[in-house]
Amino acid sequence: MAQLSHAVEPFGDVNVFKSLNGLSVRATISMMPHVENAHTGLAIDASVSMQRMYGVIRAPTPTVRPNVVEPIVRNMSAFLSQFSSDGKCSNIYWACGSDGSAIEEIGQFSAEEVKNAVYSGPKRFSWGKQTKLLPPVKYFAEQAFKDSSCSIGAIITDGIIDDLEDVKNYCMQLGQQMASGQRLFLKLVLIGFGSAVDEAQMEELDDMFEGSNLRTPNGKEVDIWDHKLASEIQKIEEIFSEIVDEDTIVLESGKILDNQGRVVKEYKDGLPAKLIFDLPAEATGFTLEFPGGNVTQDISEVLGRL
Known part of the structure; x- marks a missing residue:
């Protein structure tokens, strides 16, 4: 493909x-779909390599730089909140802590509330030294989206994923649950931000269900992942490009x-x-x-x- x-x-x-x-x-x-009992989430990379994008420069001398993350995240969260049934999008930092496995909740925001939200990096945890994707995936699947009939999580990253095989193994289990009817619709969109992203890894996730022959009880192909490069997104509706179907x-x-x-x-x-x-x-x-x-x-x- x-x-x-x-x-x-x-x-x-x-x-x-x-x-x-x-x-x-x-x-x-x-197009932007409308589904009952839908929920959305946005996970923002808080690994060390992202500090510059948040406007944080630590060494050798602290320097003030523009926070390019904040306006992008505000716009994305505001858009996602319009799809959510409660009108809010759950925001978290991921890849926090020394091993990059910690999650820090930021809050749930409506399109209006997020205009005043501050995105300057994690407060409870340190910036992550690794980029572990499994924790935010599990957070969405097991907590934020637990009782949702249709859920979409957008995950922003700027680098290489350190636990790709663990993520694939866990997502295959989620896919099997969807195929058996134990879990309803879940879509995760990995968004590469900056020039250091590994698009080959992103494509590997995107294509992981090809050939699996997994289908939901109503005959839909199971395909949890999609990926986008931020530099190539022409309009924000593209986040939903794999949500729509033949019906x-x-x-x-x-x-x-x-x-x-x-x-x-x-x-x-x-x-x-x-x-x-x-x-x-x-x-x-x-x-x-x-x-x-x-x-x-x-x-x-x-x-x-x-």
Whole structure:
């Protein structure tokens, strides 16, 4: 699988796969879903390497720098709170403490309340010397989202994850619980912040359920992880790009054409927010036509990576 780095609006994610007959495409149309009993959370990396982004410079001489984390986190938390049924988003610091395994709760904020929230780093714990992802994942799954029918956790990081295999093992257990009906919908979005992120690790998490054949009791594929690079997010709605599915109808009709103008799929009974279709092996793009307009997406940037 290869994911486009720049999807044309209104697409959120566009993923391209090789198939027996050519290419297979899975694309989402960006929109904000509305679900009852939904909850959201935002986990912010508080490891030592993040200090500069919070405006904290310790050595050799304390220096005042802009806090670039705070405005981004305020905007993201405000957006996530609109999806939550109680109108609030749970905020935590993660990767705290000497071994990077501590969690520090910041609070639950509405879109209005978060305007005055302060994000200057952990207070109860020291800045983390490692980046342990399992603790915030468990915090969301076992505490903040325990009784939620639909939950989304966005996790911001700036570096390499030190416990990737532990996270994958735990998430596979969560996926099995979702498949058996013991747990309801959970989506985690890992957001890479800065130039030191390991995108290969992020992709490994994103793809961990490929080939697992796990499905929920209502037939939905289990896929807990998504990943984004902050530098490539064009609009904040992209956080929800993997939340929507084939049952979410966004327009009355539509059709997909390959770059030669041939119709490869038609949606006469409603255009869903998640599109799945095939293209010829030689295709370098596709066009979505819908009442009142059309949009063309080039996919040539990923063809060499398939």
